[in-house]
Amino acid sequence: MIQAQSLTKHYGSKTAVDAVDFTVQPGKVTGFLGPNGAGKSTTMRMIVGLDRPSAGSVIVNGKPYHEHKAPLREVGVLLDAKAVHTGRSAYNHLRAMAATHSIPTSRVHEVINLTGLESVARKRVGGFSLGMGQRLGIAAALLGDPATLILDEPVNGLDPEGVQWVRKLTKQLAAEGRTVLLSSHLMSEMALTADHIIVLGRGRVIADASVADIIASAAQNTVRVRTPHTAALASLLAQADVTITNLEQDVLEISGLTVNEIGDRAAAAQISLHELTAVSASLEDAYMKLTQNEVEYRTGDTQTEAEVAR
Amino acid sequence: MSAVINSTQPAAARASFVPTGSGLSFIGLLRSESIKVWSLRSTYWSFSLVVLASLGIAVLMAFAMTSGVDSAGAMGIDNDQLFVMVATSGLSLGQLIVAVLGVLSISGEYSSGMIRSTLTAVPNRLPALWAKVFVLFGFTFAVGLFSVVGSFLVATPILGAKGMTANLFDVGVILPLLGNALFLGLIAVFAIGIGTIVRSSAGGIATVLGIILLLPTVVALFSLLVEWVADIVPFMFTVAGSEMITPTTMESWQAFLVVLAWVVVSLGAAALLLKRRDA
Numbered sequence: 001m002i003q004a005q006s007l008t009k010h011y012g013s014k015t016a017v018d019a020v021d022f023t024v025q026p027g028k029v030t031g032f033l034g035p036n037g038a039g040k041s042t043t044m045r046m047i048v049g050l051d052r053p054s055a056g057s058v059i060v061n062g063k064p065y066h067e068h069k070a071p072l073r074e075v076g077v078l079l080d081a082k083a084v085h086t087g088r089s090a091y092n093h094l095r096a097m098a099a100t101h102s103i104p105t106s107r108v109h110e111v112i113n114l115t116g117l118e119s120v121a122r123k124r125v126g127g128f129s130l131g132m133g134q135r136l137g138i139a140a141a142l143l144g145d146p147a148t149l150i151l152d153e154p155v156n157g158l159d160p161e162g163v164q165w166v167r168k169l170t171k172q173l174a175a176e177g178r179t180v181l182l183s184s185h186l187m188s189e190m191a192l193t194a195d196h197i198i199v200l201g202r203g204r205v206i207a208d209a210s211v212a213d214i215i216a217s218a219a220q221n222t223v224r225v226r227t228p229h230t231a232a233l234a235s236l237l238a239q240a241d242v243t244i245t246n247l248e249q250d251v252l253e254i255s256g257l258t259v260n261e262i263g264d265r266a267a268a269a270q271i272s273l274h275e276l277t278a279v280s281a282s283l284e285d286a287y288m289k290l291t292q293n294e295v296e297y298r299t300g301d302t303q304t305e306a307e308v309a310r
Numbered sequence: 311m312s313a314v315i316n317s318t319q320p321a322a323a324r325a326s327f328v329p330t331g332s333g334l335s336f337i338g339l340l341r342s343e344s345i346k347v348w349s350l351r352s353t354y355w356s357f358s359l360v361v362l363a364s365l366g367i368a369v370l371m372a373f374a375m376t377s378g379v380d381s382a383g384a385m386g387i388d389n390d391q392l393f394v395m396v397a398t399s400g401l402s403l404g405q406l407i408v409a410v411l412g413v414l415s416i417s418g419e420y421s422s423g424m425i426r427s428t429l430t431a432v433p434n435r436l437p438a439l440w441a442k443v444f445v446l447f448g449f450t451f452a453v454g455l456f457s458v459v460g461s462f463l464v465a466t467p468i469l470g471a472k473g474m475t476a477n478l479f480d481v482g483v484i485l486p487l488l489g490n491a492l493f494l495g496l497i498a499v500f501a502i503g504i505g506t507i508v509r510s511s512a513g514g515i516a517t518v519l520g521i522i523l524l525l526p527t528v529v530a531l532f533s534l535l536v537e538w539v540a541d542i543v544p545f546m547f548t549v550a551g552s553e554m555i556t557p558t559t560m561e562s563w564q565a566f567l568v569v570l571a572w573v574v575v576s577l578g579a580a581a582l583l584l585k586r587r588d589a
Contacts, residue, residue, distance in 0.1 A: 026327065045588075048430045048433070049429070049430070049433040050426055050429060050430065050588065050589045051588040051589070052586075052588060065433050066433035066434050068433075069333040069334060070329065070331070070332070070333030070334055071334065071430065071431065071432075071433050072334075072430075072431055073329040073330075073331055073333065074329055075430075077430050079426055079430075080423065080426075082422070082423040083423040083424060083425075083426040083427045084422065084423065084424055084427065085346075085350070085418060085419065085422045085424040086422050087350045087351060087352065087418075087422075088346070088349045088350060088424075089349065092345060092349035093349075093424075093427075095345050095349075096342045096343075096345040096346045096349065097342070097427060097431055099338050099339075099341040099342035099345055100334060100338045100339055100342045100431045100432060101331075101332055101333055101334055101335075101338060101431070102332040102333075102335060102337075102338045102341075103331070103332065140427060144329070144331070145329065145331070146329060147327045147328065147329045176327055177327040178327040179327075
């Protein structure tokens with residue numbers, strides 16, 4: 001369990017994390033979302049004591065991280081895949097980490113097998129691909145068989161098999177009663193993996209709820225209709241609480257009406273439909289809606305060369 | 311009757327997971343730092359160079375000595391002093407190598423990101439620094455002693471050809487040799503401190519080599535302009551290091567305290583900054 005209270009971090013005049021309160025429960029996978037610069041990584045670094053909070057506190061498994069007698073057995077952390085000396089082999093890196101807590105070498109071999117690193121374990125980490133580095137980072141996080149896991153972007157750079165493996169692993173670890181905090185920018189993956197979501201935006205918690213609640217509260221279900229008579233259908237359905245968007249020449253996206261209502265009314269008005277699909281909102285839609293005002297580094301509209309030249 | 315085992319049923323979810331097993335210990339940290347030291351190629355290169363430079367230069371020195379003069383007395387020193395001079399003549403090169411190794415042992419962790427792994431394993435941070443200091447001091451001292459004793463042994467037959475002899479276990483021989491090995495280890499420790507303060511390999515190496523090589527010369531030059539500056543020359547790190555072994559202006563133990571002061575200041579500042587800074 002991770003409990004943050006008014007956790008704050010300033011870097012000079014910039015506030016990276018602004019008095020956040022949250023609790024990460026055991027037995028669940030908690031997703032940690034937010035745009036770049038929202039404060040996710042800083043928060044994770046403060047949990048394990050790499051950064052000192054400017055104000056507030058965070059405790060993990062009942063104590064501040066540094067007060068634990070066996071920190072690696074309490075918390076396993078993957079902050080970035082590059083927290084390894086590039087001149088050392090994966091095996092020796094894990095052995096050096098394990099030695100601090102007198103974790104036996106048999107456990108080092110276990111996590112190497114678990115993460116599929118057998119064939120490269122004796123090679124120097126400098127030559128690792130991003131995916132191999134991630135696997136090594138996850139292996140290091142699992143070394144102490146910890147009660148809490150904090151994984152920052154664990155699927156970054158992993159192949160599809162690896163992504164699926166992380167999904168299964170995190171769910172299994174949570175089912176064993178562990179606390180799992182996971183950040184990712186892959187919303188589809190997060191929707192499949194997480195039970196609970198905490199969304200940060202500009203250093204503040206802007207949502208803290210179950211995945212289903214987040215989707216229900218922030219995004220609407222829509223209906224997709226394909227018809228050659230888009231204008232006629234649009235005027236037929238137009239009413240106060242209905243939003244109609246013309247997606248393509250013959251495709252409308254309609255919110256505020258059910259599939260049944262649209263189908264029945266179109267039939268009554270003898271408008272032929274070529275497609276009528278209920279589109280349930282995704283976590284991505286909900287996330288975009290939640291964070292639309294919180295994005296710190298927004299991509300600019302692409303200008304054409306002619307416009308720039310002008 | 312046979313019991314029905316339902317193997318398809320998943321393990322029941324537990325309310326919370328309670329960790330068990332061994333915890334953090336200083337012995338564990340020492341082991342961890344040893345693994346770190348011996349799992350990098352640069353360690354083997356550095357220590358090999360220290361030994362080879364020491365032996366090689368000692369052989370050259372021994373031949374140079376015997377070609378010019380026929381006895382130590384001709385140079386105004388006794389045989390013990392001659393043997394010590396020859397055996398330790400290559401160590402100044404070793405000092406530079408060890409200084410670089412000391413800086414890299416910590417700056418390499420910063421540049422690679424390894425420091426984040428180290429400090430999450432040891433959140434109180436200082437034990438990790440002390441373990442690194444103990445381990446690198448121990449190995450450097452051992453390599454230094456091996457080098458100077460080895461150099462003594464390879465020089466013995468060369469000098470012996472001219473009838474010069476010395477006993478390794480004479481106080482006048484073994485103590486200076488031990489002192490050289492000790493100073494070599496302390497240079498490594500001093501360099502760890504500087505590396506921790508600076509956190510960059512280039513900056514750390516420049517600082518340490520500057521203090522070892524340039525500072526005594528710069529201070530000596532200043533002493534030509536300002537008279538009292540001459541008094542602080544013996545307090546320079548490397549000057550005190552050699553005073554500790556062959557005292558001229560102060561006692562050995564006084565020089566040793568000066569050396570220790572440099573190490574303590576470097577490590578103290580390193581500890582303070584390591585504890586306070588975000589990693």
